[in-house]
Amino acid sequence: MKAIFFSFLLTLALLVPSLAQAQCDTIANVCYKHMTQQYLSDGQQYRALLLNSEVAEFNSTFFGNTTYRIAACSGLKDGQLVIRIFDKQRNLLFTNIEHKNAPYWDFKFLSSMDCIIEAQLLDPKAKSGCAVLLISFKQ
Amino acid sequence: MRLFSLPIPALRMVAAGLALAFMASCGGGKKETTDVAETLDSNKANIVAVGDKLFSIPSPIQTALLLKKCGAAYNKSMLNIPANITHYSTTVKKALNLGVYGADLGYVILYQQSQDAMGYLSIIKKLSDDVGISGAFNEQLLKRFQSNLGNRDSLLAMSSEAYRSSDAFLKENDRTDASALILAGGWIEGLYFTTQMVSGKVTDKSALIQRIGEQKTTLENLIALLTKYYQQEGYTEFIDALIDLASEFDKVEMTYTYQKPTTDEANKLTTINCTTTVKLSDELLKTITEKAAALRNSVIQ
Numbered sequence: 383m384k385a386i387f388f389s390f391l392l393t394l395a396l397l398v399p400s401l402a403q404a405q406c407d408t409i410a411n412v413c414y415k416h417m418t419q420q421y422l423s424d425g426q427q428y429r430a431l432l433l434n435s436e437v438a439e440f441n442s443t444f445f446g447n448t449t450y451r452i453a454a455c456s457g458l459k460d461g462q463l464v465i466r467i468f469d470k471q472r473n474l475l476f477t478n479i480e481h482k483n484a485p486y487w488d489f490k491f492l493s494s495m496d497c498i499i500e501a502q503l504l505d506p507k508a509k510s511g512c513a514v515l516l517i518s519f520k521q
Numbered sequence: 522m523r524l525f526s527l528p529i530p531a532l533r534m535v536a537a538g539l540a541l542a543f544m545a546s547c548g549g550g551k552k553e554t555t556d557v558a559e560t561l562d563s564n565k566a567n568i569v570a571v572g573d574k575l576f577s578i579p580s581p582i583q584t585a586l587l588l589k590k591c592g593a594a595y596n597k598s599m600l601n602i603p604a605n606i607t608h609y610s611t612t613v614k615k616a617l618n619l620g621v622y623g624a625d626l627g628y629v630i631l632y633q634q635s636q637d638a639m640g641y642l643s644i645i646k647k648l649s650d651d652v653g654i655s656g657a658f659n660e661q662l663l664k665r666f667q668s669n670l671g672n673r674d675s676l677l678a679m680s681s682e683a684y685r686s687s688d689a690f691l692k693e694n695d696r697t698d699a700s701a702l703i704l705a706g707g708w709i710e711g712l713y714f715t716t717q718m719v720s721g722k723v724t725d726k727s728a729l730i731q732r733i734g735e736q737k738t739t740l741e742n743l744i745a746l747l748t749k750y751y752q753q754e755g756y757t758e759f760i761d762a763l764i765d766l767a768s769e770f771d772k773v774e775m776t777y778t779y780q781k782p783t784t785d786e787a788n789k790l791t792t793i794n795c796t797t798t799v800k801l802s803d804e805l806l807k808t809i810t811e812k813a814a815a816l817r818n819s820v821i822q
Contacts, residue, residue, distance in 0.1 A: 410689060422677055424580040425623070425684035426704070427692065442577040443739050445587075445732070446797070449790075469795060473779050476791050487789050493796040494735045495777065516685075517577060521586070521674065 406431070406512035413455035413514045416486040421451045421518035428515040432456070435506045438513050440499040444491045449520040453486040454478070456503055456511040460485040463513055466500045576742035578704040581624035581711035582677060585631045587732055588714060592724035595632040599717055600625045601710070601821045603644045608822060612652065613755030616699045617820050619648045620706020623684055628714065630677050635670040642666055642680075649687065652699055657686040698753070701746040705763075706820060708743055712736055713817040716810040730806060734799030737770040762816045769809050774800035 406429045417423065430438035444450055456463040461483035467476040475497065478484045483504060501513040601621050609615045622645050629637040642663060649658040662683055669675040684703070691700040712733070719729040744763050750756045780794040801809075 407689065407693060419674075419678065422580070422582060423681040423685040424577060425681055425688060425707070426577055427685055427689040428575055428577065429692065430575065438575070440575045440577065441742060443579055443735070443742065444793075445579060445583055445735065448583065469779060470777070471779060475782050475793055475795075476784075481786070481789070484789060487791060490790060490792045492792065492794055494731075495793070495795055495797050496738050518681075519580070519583060521677065 406514060409455050409457065409512050410514045410516070412458055413453050413485070413516055416453040416455075417451060417516060417518050421520055424517045424519065426517070428517075430501065430513050431510060432501070432503050432513050433510050434508070435502065438501045440501065440515055441496065442499060442517065443496050444489070444494065445519075446491050446493040446495075449488055449490045451486055451488050451518050451520070452499070453516040453518075454501055455485055455514045456501075462504050462511070464502045464504050465515075466502075468498045468500070470496050470498065472498075576746055578708050578739060578743060578746075579711075580627075580681065581620075581707040581714075582627035582631070582681065584711035584715055584732070585624070585628040587728065588628075588718055588723075589631055590725075591718075591728055593718045593721060595634065596718070596721075597634075597637065599714060600628065600637075603640050605821055606644050606647060609648070611755050612699070613702060613759070614820075615648050615651050616702035617706035617709075617759075619645060619652055620703040620708070621710045621817075621821060622648065622706075623680070623703070624707045624710035624714070626680050627677065630673060630680065633673055638670070638676060639667065653696075654687045654690050654699075656690060657683045698750050698756075701743075701750070705743055705747065705759075708736075708739065709813070709817050709820055712813050716806075716813045719806070719810070730801055731799050733806065733809065734773045734775065734801040735797070737767075737773045737775065740767050740770050759820075762819065766809070766812045766816060769805065769812060772805050776800075 410427055410429065428440050432438055452465070452467075454463045454465045463485075464483060465476075465478050466474060467489075468474055476487065476489070478487060481487065499515065501515060503511045503513070601618065603622075606618070609618050622641055626638060626641040626645060629641060642658070646655070646658040646663060649655055662679065666676060666679055669679070687703070688700050691697065691703075715729055715733050719726060719733065723729060740763065744760065744767060747756065747760050747763070751760050776798045778796045780796065782791050782793050782795075784791045
């Protein structure tokens with residue numbers, strides 16, 4: 383009986399990280415609906431598990447004369463993730479706070495540049511949440 | 522659905538507590554307890570750590586798009602031949618060449634070489650089986666691909682999506698090393714394309730030179746992604762070659778000027794007006810071209 387009980391506990395312990403990953407996976411699938419047919423995925427999926435007011439930092443290179451779509455999601459509803467996009471000198475280029483926490487936005491880069499994308503849960507009281515970022519470009 | 526109502530940190534704490542209790546009740550000593558705690562912590566890091574080394578590597582399809590835009594003709598001899606697959610016996614080589622063949626696939630699709638595209642997809646399926654990501658490149662994808670051979674946009678979308686699924690699967694399963702290698706392979710092939718074509722017949726040579734110079738930061742990001750695997754078998758020599766190439770890219774002069782972005786609220790579009798200029802001498806271009814070719818050839822052999 384004791385062995386069964388402890389096997390159960392161990393199984394539960396091993397399952398927890400998988401459950402967290404599954405949460406991210408579901409959010410990524412929900413987020414993907416913002417990528418319409420004219421946009422091509424960059425072939426990557428960016429995710430980070432955020433606790434409370436933690437901020438995830440994503441570094442990305444964007445090529446000039448290209449229009450990108452960035453989708454940012456956390457949870458199953460839109461608008462749960464705040465994003466801020468900075469250049470390498472930390473000049474703020476965009477934040478979705480100014481646009482009703484829009485879950486996606488398009489960016490036309492006239493010249494190539496490196497950016498830092500910060501993602502943070504909208505609700506600072508939230509215990510945790512998976513932040514998913516998807517980047518695609520217009521053909 | 523219940524999962525989402527449970528705070529993950531609390532779940533982690535419960536899991537850690539239960540695992541520690543289990544080890545203690547089994548009479549495990551201090552060492553075993555520590556091992557379990559470290560295992561749980563590394564699982565936590567697996568999810569959170571993306572944040573501290575989260576770099577995006579531009580898609581090699583963007584490079585192929587630029588080549589086409591610059592009037593470069595289709596050049597099959599530039600691609601890695603499918604028969605080379607027999608040379609790839611290690612996981613490192615397989616993952617790298619999964620990236621190389623992915624870039625080749627994007628290139629042949631863009632130039633509407635349907636039969637070549639099917640050949641590359643078959644090779645990619647074989648390699649993805651070997652790397653353990655067969656879910657993304659399954660028989661269903663092959664059939665969809667076959668039935669859309671005349672539709673370039675659909676093929677590009679399918680292949681990009683398959684690579685995104687693979688990337689997600691590898692990250693979910695704590696195989697970020699393979700994910701980084703696939704990106705590296707794709708990047709090397711894209712750089713190889715550009716450096717080979719820049720000396721050929723193109724309508725906008727300066728755009729290609731600019732794109733080559735812009736790879737400076739992407740290469741830095743790639744090295745940052747791979748560095749933690751440096752001591753692992755098959756990585757050291759490869760990363761050293763990347764660092765050697767980066768030492769040449771360090772000589773590329775880049776000047777950045779900030780300009781305020783403009784936003785079109787109605788169309789959810791922000792135009793980023795900042796500019797970056799790239800200065801790359803002919804001599805440096807020649808050196809980068811040679812080193813890129815040597816690196817790429819070492820990857821595909």
